[in-house]
Amino acid sequence: MLTTDALREYGAAVDEGLARCMNMEQFYLGLVAKAAADTKIGELKEALAAGDLDKAFETAHALKGMLGNLALTPVYDPVNEMTELLRSRTDTDYSVLMGRAEEQFEKLKALV
Secondary structure (H helix, E strand, C coil): CCCHHHHHHHCCCHHHHHHHCCCCHHHHHHHHHHHHCCCHHHHHHHHHHCCCHHHHHHHHHHHHHHHHHCCCHHHHHHHHHHHHHHHCCCCCCCHHHHHHHHHHHHHHHHHC
């Protein structure tokens, strides 16, 4: 069951996320559950594998916004790093950052 305590243990900045949700805990937890069910992390991986940096940037940027607003720091950090690299269309190996993002996303999904 998803709780604010579990999210804190995960490393999320729960108080920041709650503040953005007017301190409505159930609303916040509902949004976190929706974020955990989102498919954009897979879309990002596919775009990177295809070398489509434009699509990868759009997807990473959308993820960054969602994760940042909910203060889901463990998965936000690698996605943010990828977003900034993709913003400048840096052609590099994204596998380490993608691996970190996927690992943290799976941990988030396990909390729900």
